[in-house]
Amino acid sequence: CGLLWELARHIDNRTAIAQQGGIDCLLGTMKTHLANSDLQYHVCGALWELAINNDANRVLIGQKGGIGLVLSVMKALPEAVMVQQKACGLLWELARNEHVRAAVMQQGGTDCVLSAMNAHFANTATLQYYCCAVLWELARSNLANQVAIARRGAIDLVLLAMKTHVRDANVQYYACGALWELSRSVDNRFAIVRREGVVLILSAMRLFEHN
Numbered sequence: 001c002g003l004l005w006e007l008a009r010h011i012d013n014r015t016a017i018a019q020q021g022g023i024d025c026l027l028g029t030m031k032t033h034l035a036n037s038d039l040q041y042h043v044c045g046a047l048w049e050l051a052i053n054n055d056a057n058r059v060l061i062g063q064k065g066g067i068g069l070v071l072s073v074m075k076a077l078p079e080a081v082m083v084q085q086k087a088c089g090l091l092w093e094l095a096r097n098e099h100v101r102a103a104v105m106q107q108g109g110t111d112c113v114l115s116a117m118n119a120h121f122a123n124t125a126t127l128q129y130y131c132c133a134v135l136w137e138l139a140r141s142n143l144a145n146q147v148a149i150a151r152r153g154a155i156d157l158v159l160l161a162m163k164t165h166v167r168d169a170n171v172q173y174y175a176c177g178a179l180w181e182l183s184r185s186v187d188n189r190f191a192i193v194r195r196e197g198v199v200l201i202l203s204a205m206r207l208f209e210h211n
Contacts, residue, residue, distance in 0.1 A: 001029060001039065005046035014054045023050065023060055030069045037080040040073050044086035051093040058093065062100040067091075067107050074112045081124050084116045088130040095137040105138060105145055110152050117157045125168040128161040132174035139181040146185045155182060155191050162200045169211055172204040 004022055007013050017023075030043045047066065051058045061067075070087050077083045091109055095101040104110075117131045135154055139146045158175045165171040179197060182188045192198075 001026065001042035001046050005042060005049050008046060008049035011053060014050050014052070014057055017050060018054075018057050018060055023047070023057065023064060023066070026050075027061075027064050027066055027069055030066075030073060034072060034076050037077050037083050040077060040080070040083045041086050044070065044073070044083065044090050048086060048090040048093055051090065055097055058097040058100050061094060062097070062103050067094065067100070067103050067109070071107060071109060071112050074116065078115065078119055081120055081127060084120065085124070085127045085130055088113060088116060088127065088134050092130060092134045092137055095134060101138060101140070101142075101145075105148065109134070110138060110149050110154070114152055114154060114157055117161065121157070121160055121164055125165040125171050128165055129168070129170040129174045132158055132161060132171065132178045136174060136178040136181050139178065139184075141181075143185060146182050146188060150182055150185065150188045150191065155179070155188065155195060155197070158182075159192075159195055159197055159200055162204065166203065167207065169208055172208060173211075176201060176204060 004017060004026065008017055026043050026046055030040065033039045047061060047070075051061060070090055074084060074087045091104060091113065095104050113131050113134050116127060120127050135149060135158065139149050158178050161171055162175045179192055179201070183192055
């Protein structure tokens, strides 16, 4: 799995790996070894790499049951921070496709992402910004998703990430992106302001004025 991950770093190899059954093999490994955290880390990393800038692979991973498997891994290994990071990175990339994004929402992706945020908000900024990036992508240009994500408690967790990792530029950037997309809902706008979101947003702007 690590070798496929490395090979997929070259953009021209991603389609070739998929055409030769690489995605099927990776998903089969994921299903067979659900509780193996080291293996799942490498499988998620390889699938993430295969999906980068490759919409056909994003769709194929979704069609082959990849979304459900990734979410199962997140549920099976809730304390494995590095697995949660790679799984969220994969969801982030998959959700760039509109149809796959809908499937992630339908299969409970929001709850898995928010659970990861809640379980590890203090000890890893990287996971927090990956989670915020997934939420940003899931909420993109879809009012129903924006409302549904907020109802699951996303606004509170995104603001908590900003407050906890105030000096991490990636957290602040992706958290603001998620809030920006969520704020397209009128109710969400009021919720962000009521929860002192403006204070955190302005703090980030001042702290990273040159970024």
